[in-house]
Amino acid sequence: MKKNILVTGSKGQLGSELKELASDYPDHEFFFTSREDLDICNKKALKEFVTSNQIETIVNCAAYTAVDKAESEPKLADEINHLAVKSLAEISVEKNLRLIHISTDYVFNGKGFRPYPTDHPTDPLNVYGNTKLAGEKALITVNPKNSMIIRTSWVYSSFGNNFVKTMLRLGKERKELNVICDQVGAPTYARDLARFILSRGLKVKTNQVAVYHFSNEGVCSWYDFAREIMADAGLECEVNPIQTTAYPTLAKRPYYSLMDKSRITTELNYNIPNWKDSLKICIQKLKETSVRLNS
Template sequence: MNSVLVTGSKGQVGNELNELASEYQYNFLFTDRNSLDITNKQSIRNFIDMNNIDIIINCAAYTAVDKAESDKKQADAINHQSVKYLAQISKEKNIKLIHISTDYVFNGKNYKPYIESDFTAPSNIYGKSKLDGEKALQDINPKNSIIIRTSWIYSSFGSNFVKTMLRLGSEREELGVIFDQVGTPTYAKDLARTI
């Protein structure tokens, strides 16, 4: 039975993968920042060796978009450097690597759905750190890796736009929301099933 390492298991996609795990014939190992420091290459290597990992699903990310502007070092460590480490180790050990990325690698000015080959031009530190992670993965282990770009994730877990709107809708008679962003909401459970 294949052993699957899932990083970022406390996030929306990680939680959904955990909920679905019993439906599949894999030995899932769910980790979060407390059980595996993905910013430490040796910690990753030790965990993979100890647990005979065959597949990595990297759901871990620094997702505080606005805070990343003042916390560049941590955003880069999680969204770029740790992806580089995962890519290096997965290549060395012939491990399949699935990496979750974001539409923030684009500048957001398209006002139509992006496709994989569209020009990337992140307009903030978060997007740049995620794109740097993608580039590292593509440079190091392109043949045994998959990058999934997603956007506007929602689920019953964590905070998200849908839950916020439902909460505010029950508290207020009118809602004022921005209308200068275009996105495609992604149900985390659908993404987890696809993975």
């Protein structure tokens, strides 16, 4: 009998990758929803959807991710990133569901110098990070069994808007670009995270909410990331390093957000690809998609 899985935020980068990979898992029946189909801020509608479709697992990819805009829309960010997660957790306990919730490296303050373990003290710098942390805490307090929080960072994909696509566009339009060099972390190819969720995340069993960190292996700055994008795409745009102070934003960003992934790589014995390898795959996919669209 197929297992029914609800994926919220299905039009986002991770949700789109999950949708594309879903056919590889014929023993699961997926229900992909966006805000137009199912508003996760509406607890009554959520509960009715879960009940009527006999959902067994929820993968919550929905989030308010506009980091700078969140500074002026804290209430909306809190409704989506915190209160809706609390509702999902409460429904999961009531219905005995598994809940996989996607969170962020922005729960840390970026003042460290070693990869953050999952139990490292949190200290967000901005509204986005604070609302995501509030969602984590609500989920842990309600504590549905067999559920997990996956913190990730610097997500990109062939779907949606992201740093890779922005760099590719600007790299074709300009001869040179200035990119921040003093913020360090690790990119995450959403397809790699989607594969982990489908192949391993859906099977993890715990008596309480477990926290995991997932990003691609390796480390880089945004400057390093941009240079690699240009090289892989064969673009001659020169990338110049600048410091964060030269590019002020409404929301503060952590300077260091590399996360310790040993709970996945060691405890779950799962191999995570290097960021450079995954970037090449994504850029090649974007090239092939462009060719198909223009042919």
